[in-house]
Amino acid sequence: MKNVFKPVPITSSEITSKNVYISRRDFFKAAGVIAGSSALVSCAPNIVTTSDSAPIVSAVTQNLKDELGESVTTVKDITNFNNYYEFTVSKEGVAGLAEKFQTSPWDVEVYGLVNKPRKFSVDDLVKKFQPEERIYRLRCVEGWSMVIPWVGFPLAKLLEEVEPTLDARYVRFETVFRPEEMPGQKQAVYPWPYQEGLRLDEALNDLTILATGLYGGELPAQNGGGIRLVVPWKYGFKSIKAVIKIELTSAQPSTLWNTIAPNEYGFYSNVNPNVDHPRWSQSTERRIGEVSRRDTLLFNGYAEQVAHLYEVMDLKVNY
Ligand SMILES: Nc1nc2c(c(=O)[nH]1)N[C@H]1C(S)=C(S)[C@@H](COP(=O)(O)O)O[C@H]1N2
Ligand SMILES: [Mo]
Secondary structure, three states: OOOOOOOOOOHHHHHOOOOEHHHHHHHHHHHHOOOOOOOOOOOOOOEEOOOOOOOOHHHHOOOOOOOOOOOOOOHHHHHHHOOOOOOOHHHHHHHHHOOOOOOOOOOEEEOOOEEEOOOEHHHHHHHHOOOOEEEEEEEOOOOOOOOOEEEEEEEHHHHHHHHHOOOOOOEEEEOOOOOOOOOHHOOOOOOOOEEEEEEEEHHHHEEEEEEEEEEEEOOOOHOOOOEEEOOEEEOHOOOOOOOOEEEOOOOOOOOOOHHOOOOOOOOOEEEOOOOOOEEEEOOOOEEOOOOOOEEEHHHHHHHHHHHHHOOOHHHHHHH
16 A cells, blocks of 8 residues: 655755754754644654664654653554545545545635635645644544644634634534545435534634644645644544535534434534443543553543633533
8 A cells, every 4th residue: 555645855964874863843844844833842852863774754753742741643553544434434444545535736715704705725825824733632432542743723823814704603614525536425325525513712722723734744635635624622523634615604514423413423522531422431542552541531631721612511411
């Protein structure tokens, strides 16, 4: 299977001898990624040893940790264990089927209850908003998790640009519909295109990003390239991939999983170890790459940043 992950370009002049010491900061500078502006990214440079024989990406990034000190998942696992039903329901099968999927050029249309509706190309968004590194935990509703070093920018920056009107209360996201490239979309089992939604204040929270890359490189097709949403305190299915439409609405948008099984997948779907899925417990999870299970954290460990959004809500009712 071809690895569609494009390694970060490091010039050979930067790797002079067998043992070269480079800081993570220098690494991402070389990669053209602006690092360090996120409060969640540790500012301490991680000094690592690289050698000629070891692939530089994994050598450097194996030292990356989130703000809780959790190591990032390997690029192999992140890009070869995916949920992406437009391609297949087999997690190991997505990467192969997504090999020919065109992720560039890519446009996103932002419209609805806004003063300045507009279509943006991902290239323009990258130039305009200077994506930064965000290391986030991703907790799938099925009970597994990863730690992913995304490259992205706050969705709030894009929403500011189009000026939501006072009536706008929700944001609806829609995935591209290309059944010729996405075999799963030829089957009417699911109500394509995939749709998701957030309340406007959730969408404006600084944790909510649009990702344009991972591991300092491009965003692989299987992870949602051209561009995807990442909402780290919610179950993974809220983080919709391959987004082409973002609509500001007054009413709560319908979402794919909530439409199919409203009793199992609520609109909010905040990670919550105290609210079980009707068919399984949500109190623990398996971190990909580990054997034993670990406790699931309320709001996936981001309570400090987001708990205030739900102060007046009963999370057992509004799950
Ligand atoms: N369009 C679309 N977005 C999607 C999905 C999908 O099937 N289609 N799966 C979701 C689920 S269930 C999860 S856990 C994450 C997985 O993201 P990853 O494969 O990049 O780890 O993507 C989410 N976004
Ligand atoms: Mo998921």
